[in-house]
Amino acid sequence: MKISKIKVKIKETRYPIIIGNGAINYLKQQIKSVCPKTKKVALILDKNIPNKQKKRIKSQLKSYSIYTKEYLPTENLKSFSKINSLAESLLEKNFNRNDTVVAAGGGIIGDFAGFAASILKRGINFINVPSTLLSQVDSSVGGKTGINSRRGKNLIGSFYQPKSVIAELSFLKSLPRRELVCGFAEILKYSLIRDKKFFKWIKKNSRIILEGKNNVVLRDAIVRSCKNKIYFVAADEKEAGKRMLLNFGHTFAHAIEAASNFSKKINHGEAVLIGMLLATKLSVRKKICSNLTLKEIEKIYKTNNLPSILTKYFKKKDFNKIVNYMSNDKKNNDSKINLILLKKIGKTTNPGEIKMSLHQMKSVIKKIS
Numbered sequence: 001m002k003i004s005k006i007k008v009k010i011k012e013t014r015y016p017i018i019i020g021n022g023a024i025n026y027l028k029q030q031i032k033s034v035c036p037k038t039k040k041v042a043l044i045l046d047k048n049i050p051n052k053q054k055k056r057i058k059s060q061l062k063s064y065s066i067y068t069k070e071y072l073p074t075e076n077l078k079s080f081s082k083i084n085s086l087a088e089s090l091l092e093k094n095f096n097r098n099d100t101v102v103a104a105g106g107g108i109i110g111d112f113a114g115f116a117a118s119i120l121k122r123g124i125n126f127i128n129v130p131s132t133l134l135s136q137v138d139s140s141v142g143g144k145t146g147i148n149s150r151r152g153k154n155l156i157g158s159f160y161q162p163k164s165v166i167a168e169l170s171f172l173k174s175l176p177r178r179e180l181v182c183g184f185a186e187i188l189k190y191s192l193i194r195d196k197k198f199f200k201w202i203k204k205n206s207r208i209i210l211e212g213k214n215n216v217v218l219r220d221a222i223v224r225s226c227k228n229k230i231y232f233v234a235a236d237e238k239e240a241g242k243r244m245l246l247n248f249g250h251t252f253a254h255a256i257e258a259a260s261n262f263s264k265k266i267n268h269g270e271a272v273l274i275g276m277l278l279a280t281k282l283s284v285r286k287k288i289c290s291n292l293t294l295k296e297i298e299k300i301y302k303t304n305n306l307p308s309i310l311t312k313y314f315k316k317k318d319f320n321k322i323v324n325y326m327s328n329d330k331k332n333n334d335s336k337i338n339l340i341l342l343k344k345i346g347k348t349t350n351p352g353e354i355k356m357s358l359h360q361m362k363s364v365i366k367k368i369s
């Protein structure tokens, strides 16, 4: 199959995203061309990548002195103590700025290894090999790296662009459906906030994407998603304006995850799907968006049996807890809840345009869920 290459241009930084079945065969060549002085490679691996695929990654690194660390990714990995022990072992092995950290895994591994690379000797080469649909369409694009704090997720981190991103489609074949749903939520988000044509394409292909088997459809979904994300990141790398539109549905989602104590009952992508629907219903109530648009979106949820109803996960009496978490969102800059709402497919409100008080949100959430 044809391998797609996207060129990312963010201010003075440029790097490729290589997407396709067989993209992993470009790893060796990429290190040679974008990190030519590399002698040592630190391979930070996700334990859940199948062995056969791990071998394919390692066989690309044969000409380097390779140091491998494997982790079972949980949010606890994204901590200072784990970063410290990785950094100490890389320093002990004399890693320097010419050497390269390669992350192969989902968003947890990418965020963790990217952050380590960004602070080791004030920044050593970083190549990301995302292995989940979410990491291929979202977390590997845009240069956010980070770890968690006791006070919340992703509160400590850096903006650090990789030297290259390699999205191998065959890695997706071993993903459980729930992980495909997580990636799908972000794919759908890009279409809703910016890309009406992409939305029409998703309407036709949603079932195929969620089956995770058809490489051509998966490649196209990933390419179109990455291009949309790059548009926002290039316009606003440090998230001072436009990039905030990527937060569509996420103010609800983060609060839903926090109110369920980040339990496995509901994962991030499921919360995003519910959050985007709540944001659209709120848009209809505020007469910003038509009911027809809402119905069109809901149809995709119904066809694919996607999570859509808050009451499936929470009792109505717990809704206030969700709203309280919404008011703590790190993207609020005053006591009000900042929201991105939908005007029509492909068009949202602007950042800062819609703000609601805790009281207003507590009353409305019961009506839209």
Ligand SMILES: NC(=O)c1ccc[n+]([C@@H]2O[C@H](COP(=O)([O-])OP(=O)(O)OC[C@H]3O[C@@H](n4cnc5c(N)ncnc54)[C@H](O)[C@@H]3O)[C@@H](O)[C@H]2O)c1
Residues within 6 Å of the ligand: 046, 047, 048, 049, 050, 072, 073, 075, 105, 106, 107, 108, 109, 111, 131, 132, 133, 134, 135, 138, 139, 140, 141, 142, 143, 144, 145, 146, 153, 154, 171, 172, 174, 175, 176, 179, 182
């Ligand atoms: N940096 C950013 O811009 C950004 C954006 C969105 C999300 N994130 C972060 O990304 C993380 C979520 O990423 P995720 O959804 O990829 O989750 P994840 O990293 O937890 O991976 C999901 C699961 O899939 C497994 N896995 C990975 N590759 C696999 C494969 N090929 N086959 C089978 N199993 C595989 C993992 O081991 C894990 O159990 C969160 O920590 C979130 O904060 C970061």
